[in-house]
Amino acid sequence: MRIVFKTNYMQDIRPWKDAYQLCLYLILLAVVAAAPWWLDDFYLGELTNVLIWAIAGLGLMILTGHTGQVSLGHAAFLAFGCYANVILLEAGVPFLIAFPLAGILTGLAGVTVAIPALRLHGIYLAIFTMALSILMDDVIVLAEPITGGVAGKYLGGVEIFGFLVDRWGTPVQFFWLVLGVAMLVTLGYINLLRAPLGRSFIAVRDSEVSAQAMGVDIARTKMISFALSCAVCGWAGALMGMYSGAFNNETFSVLISIQLLMMIVIGGLGSIHGAFLGAIVIGFLPQFLSISKEYVGAVFGGNTVAIPGLEFGIFGMILIAFILFEPMGLYGRWLKIRTWFELFPFYRKDMFKRQKSYLKTERLR
Amino acid sequence: MSLLEFENVTLKFGGLTAVNDLSFEVEEGEVFAIVGPNGAGKSTVFNLISRFYDPYAGKIRYDGHDLLKAKPSGVAAYGVARTFQNIELFEHATVLQNLLVGRHRHRKSNMLSEVLFLPSARRQELENREKVEEIIDFLDLQAFRDKMISGLPYGVRKVVEVARALATDPKLLLLDEPASGLSVEETTDMRWWIDDIRRQMGITVLMVEHDMGLVSGVSDRVLAMADGAKLALGTPAEVQSHPAVVEAYLGKAS
Amino acid sequence: MDNAQLLISGLANGCVYGLIALGFVLIYKAAEAVNFAQGDFMMLGAFVTIGLTNTEYMGLPFWMALPISLGIMGALGYLLDRLIIRRLFGESQTAVVILTIALGFVIRFAAGLIWGHEPQTLQNPLAGKEVRFGGLVLGMEDVAVIVVTILLTWGLYVFFSRTKLGLAMQGASQNQLAAYYMGIPVKRVQGFIWALAGVVAGIAGILFAAKGSVDPTTGLLGIKAFAAAVIGGFGSLPGALAGGLIVGVIEPFASRYIAAGYSQIAPYALLLAVLIFRPNGLFSQVRVKKV
Incomplete structure (x- = not known):
């Protein structure tokens, strides 16, 4: 374990531990940014998809991972952001205004939802948001004049500073756009976590009673968390719309909500890394499955017909395994592996042991 | 003017009276302890100050403000901080x-x-x-x-x-059983810290505690409670020898 | 007469929702956990029975297949608790919720592999029979659904509020550690309750497959049943049934009197309204949280 000798408060405040760690992340960023030179167009598209999912994951992570409010309905906000972006673009608003505005509008929508949901805890909030997500489908159909209903909407490329950015026409530019948004959101998230607001989120998650006694206004904090979370998801939704090019009421179904929640659980709740790691699993699982299916087909000579539900089935099994054996997600596993190497041979099994809190009901009947 | 004033405060949960017509004042700069058997309503007094409960009747004033007008999250802004009996950390x-x-x-x-x-x-x-x-x-x-x-x-x-x-950075610090579950050495440490908190930092301390050694060691005044009501109020020595307190703790001498 | 017919068929549908909701509430009452896979359990129960009794599969006599499939469902419920849920003892509720959602995916996938994705109907002795009274035509299956549901709800209600074991189960949910110290075998009690929930899901599945058809995605009905449980007030068995009936009745009436699309919207809109205005359900007493 590298021990950093701290001589200055800024060493605690800045997001990186030391120059070594900063270098690692900068190299990683450089390698990813250079992806157009070492990946073909197909895999570049997949990488773009992973980044978009990571942005959505960051959005949900704010609310679920850091504020402790489980939402099974964030697809509704992805949809909101997507449609807001397209409708603004169609109205002739330039992309550089329409895109940020789409996120802000989604954030406001999130606050509107948060106000009645503030009184709900745990599972009730989850089912509330899930119902929202189911209803969003019907709302899009009912609002056909604006949303195009079942027929849906199409979105070609957009223009930024005179450059055409289009998923199909100019995939490289689109990748950089997505990477830029992902970077900005991540930086904002890091800043949030080292500032009072982020800490008040964590306080609300871990103990509402004492957060209140420390002067944290629970309702206000949850509302801000909803707003930020939904705004980020709004941007992710807008990018998803541009990525797929065509979408309708069924694009953002409640299954997407569930998938998003599962993704951040697999990645590791309560960490920025978790959103990215989860997105990598979600993004590459279909590729991995189709490749391994071909391989199995080649070896055993079986058919390679698509098995419906296979993706979700495998995904479910992975998730169950994670909840049982690694509740901290991929990021937690990574921390353990890293510590094992750093401390070799002094790693103890109980170093990451969690205390179990035995269930006490809040129910008085 | 006292820093914290309870004036005829009563709190009922359904039919149960948790705090009954309780009045006391905490002066600025003192260490004020509340003692009493389990269920006497000591922690409830804290929860009233934290605004987790609304009293049924009575007034709570802090530094000249009507505390009952504050939101639960607004109490901290007045400079009131607290700890919890069953640790509530993040x-x-x-x-x-x-x-x-x-x-x-x-x-x-x-x-x-x-x-x-x-x-x-x-x-x-x-x-x-x-x-x-x-x-x-x-x-x-x-x-x-x-x-x-x-x-x-x-x-x-x-x-x-x-x-x-x-x-x-509080003016008034509420400690809910700071020594419960601590070893003898840890309790001794806690005692010096409470003393320092008052002397060096000039913070008024209101605490609920069972350990009479700690209470008589650090506190200026002690309030003894039973069944939500005041039994006795005075210096630690006065309260410990007060007949009503002796009776509540040891039973009636026959 | 038309409305009455609509009402009856709504009630029969509602009973199935109510039965799944019963499963949710059972587990919530005894383990304070939420089993989001309850709908998929129902689907599985239906397919297991179809697999045992339909002529294209094993073709056992209906009355013989019935106890076997309920036994299988009970065993599956027990194994689920024994192998998976029990490891989460002492973890947060959210973990169980996410785990059971994932489990739902796995069950749907497995059912699709075994029985395919075509809708199938359970061959049963009640099929095609009708009861008439006063101009109403009722399928025998609908009558069976209503009767069985009412009996089952009543039985479970009595079990939980009158018997010692039932009360012990409620105690076990409200404070696991304290119940354990009081000598209640918390783990065994929970195993029993998961098995019971499996059996209830099996009954719901059989009734559902008898009056309609099932395919692997039928499990998603669980979401609607969950809405019913919340509408009725989570934690109350008669409430679950009432919630199920409300959802069942509201659907056909919404599509008849508002517009066709609204039968989908109405239950969830009602759910949102209930959560906003009466977060503890329509039929629950007020509860107070102690700090």
């Missing part, structure tokens, strides 16, 4: 982060400046760190500053709770 955060949450009431920055981490937010963070490090030094928590709460032993958690309350 489990999945480090000691440092826990203490920094204590600084929340001094937050001047807004969401935007924090997300962008503008120089004003940075300056505020530096101030917060300075204050928190002072408290870490004061309570000897250096060894644990970057540790997660979930991995800390019980005794340390108790100290972290006190530290978090001190981080809010």
